[in-house]
Amino acid sequence: MATLSVAAVLAENARRRPAKEALVEGDLRLTFAEVWQRALAQAGALAGLGVRPGDRIALMAPNTADFPQAYYAIAAAGGVVVPVHLLLSQTEVEHVLTDSGATLLLCHPAQAQTGAAAARAAGIRTVLLGEEFGKLAADAEPLPSYVTREADDPAVVFYTSGTTGVPKGAVLSHFNLVMNATVNAFDANDIRPDDIALGALPLFHAFGQTVSMNSTWRAGATLVLLPRFDAARAIELMVKEKVNTFHGVPTMFVALAAAAAGADALPELRVCISGGASLPVAVLERFEAAFGATVYEGYGLSETSPAAAVNQPVFGAKPGTIGHPLWGVDVEIARADAEDRIELLPPGELGEVVVRGHNVFSGYLGRPEATAEALVDGWFRTGDLGTKDDEGFLRIVDRKKDVIIRGGYNVYPREVEEVLMRHPGVAQVAVIGLPDDLHGEEICAVVVPAPDTAPEAAEITEWSREHLGRHKYPRRVEFTDALPLGPSMKVLKRELRVRYAAR
Structure with a gap:
């Protein structure tokens, strides 16, 4: 019987570096x-x-x-x-x-x-x-x-x-979580005991809990908590506490890149990790230009503890990808329509992202049918569509459920969003499919305008028509002050579909 506890992450630090600062929150x-x-x-x-x-x-x-x-x-x-x-x-x-x-x-x-x-x-x-x-x-x-x-x-x-x-x-x-914290700290990234990380991601969520809290402490580093995320306050706190490690979701990177211009000083960041949702390349470039730091984008799910793949210094970072699998984890692309078996596809082919390794969960509590659907032939089916290139870099194309089928053509919202994020009047965007009598589904872009701009729907449609294939550009553009976010900071596309289908 092998025994193990997540509690050992903290217990071992108390034994090895008892006087080291572990946790900072305000004056505490x-x-x-x-x-x-x-x-x-x-x-x-x-x-x-x-x-x-x-x-x-x-x-x-x-x-x-x-x-x-x-x-x-x-x-x-x-x-x-x-x-x-x-x-x-x-x-x-x-x-x-x-x-x-x-x-x-x-x-x-x-x-x-x-x-x-x-x-x-x-x-x-x-x-x-x-x-x-x-x-x-x-x-x-x-x-x-x-x-x-x-x-x-x-x-x-x-x-x-x-x-x-x-x-x-x-x-x-315990094995899932201790291993995920360990390989995040020592293999995916080089996290050092003298690092100081900002804990701005909600700790009740898998990303914040494993990557910010458990991995930081697994390496014996310091965690500085920020109870409510506000970009200007986050920059101030990072400068004050000499934070060099930032973990965030794309909405946080958007806000930090915008707030950097008005800040008196900026932190010197060594490790920046993005996850939780796809990071548009335009946002990554804006953030890197403002902070002079490399962003390592990763990917995971609650069911995979959560980290499954991430851009890692050892392989180099490739913007627009989620990098390579974590140490000891396999992430492959399987035929999406073969539900009862795992049929792996060669590099370059589009399919469902599947994961196996020490990070894959035991199952859904009290739901054997749902568990059996998700765990097939020793692999976890993520429900995400992606590709793997010849160098082994993985790319998430979209959720299986979010794909828009317009006039018989598959349109991947993320691809459209990446292009729209380069429009100067767009701060954030979510692309959804809405029911349409003629084409089955029509493409709708829900846009949060950039500060001090007033873009027009027709102008955005015209602009995107020049940058996207005929079946891909949004025929409909809606404006909103903010996109609805779930507890894990992902955009709730189902809410947007309900909201705009009714109009």
């Missing part, structure tokens, strides 16, 4: 020894509340010090963390609590209204982080060390928003 500064002592005290409090190894504990908190503290406390107590997205409604939170079988909700006071109401409806106890949990921890006997877990035991259950249906719980093991 904690060393690895302090964070670990607090986690063991909180784990003792959880044991006192009746938490047993394998129990699922929901955690609902923003990017304050409470999150990593409680996360490692749950792991130390042998529990399974069920992170709750902060943008969910009470009914949606209740679904996560009941579906996961959570026995307790640890909730930040700022989320208490929604969280506590959902917990009452689900019939489970809520403990508020901060004063209430702090008192329980102060009165409890701290655990002497973390509880023994087997490598394949569940560590975290991520609820995936999915593009359809109700959210499903993706079960990730």
